Amino acid sequence: MAPPPTSTISPIIITLFLKILMLVLLLASLVVLATDTATLSLSFYTTFVESKIHFDDVYTYRYVLASIIMGLVYSVLQTSLSLYHIATGKRLIIGDGAFLVDFYGDK
Secondary structure, eight states, X not given: OOOOOOOSXXXXXXXXXXXXXXXXXXXXXXXXXXXXXXXXXXXXXXXXXXXXXXXXXXHHHXXXXXXXXXXXXXXXXXXXXXXXXXXXXXXSSOTTHHHHHHHHHHO
């Protein structure tokens, strides 16, 4: 039986790529949310009313914006920790602390 093929891409590089992808997608969702507007058209018998609604007019979207910003901060932190690990070969957080940061940060 032949030995299993070895991977040429390190798992650290793959996680770094996924963290950068998460950062890009969070930035894209922030741009989409911040620039989103809707036009509300109402007509009453002879009157026609048109109103533009922005994301900050709806309370729920404010919470979504806050969660996007928290995700961006977490993503930047994780990306910088991964870049440090790749550059030096050492982890910045020693022991179980890194696992706890990952666990609670993902929550």
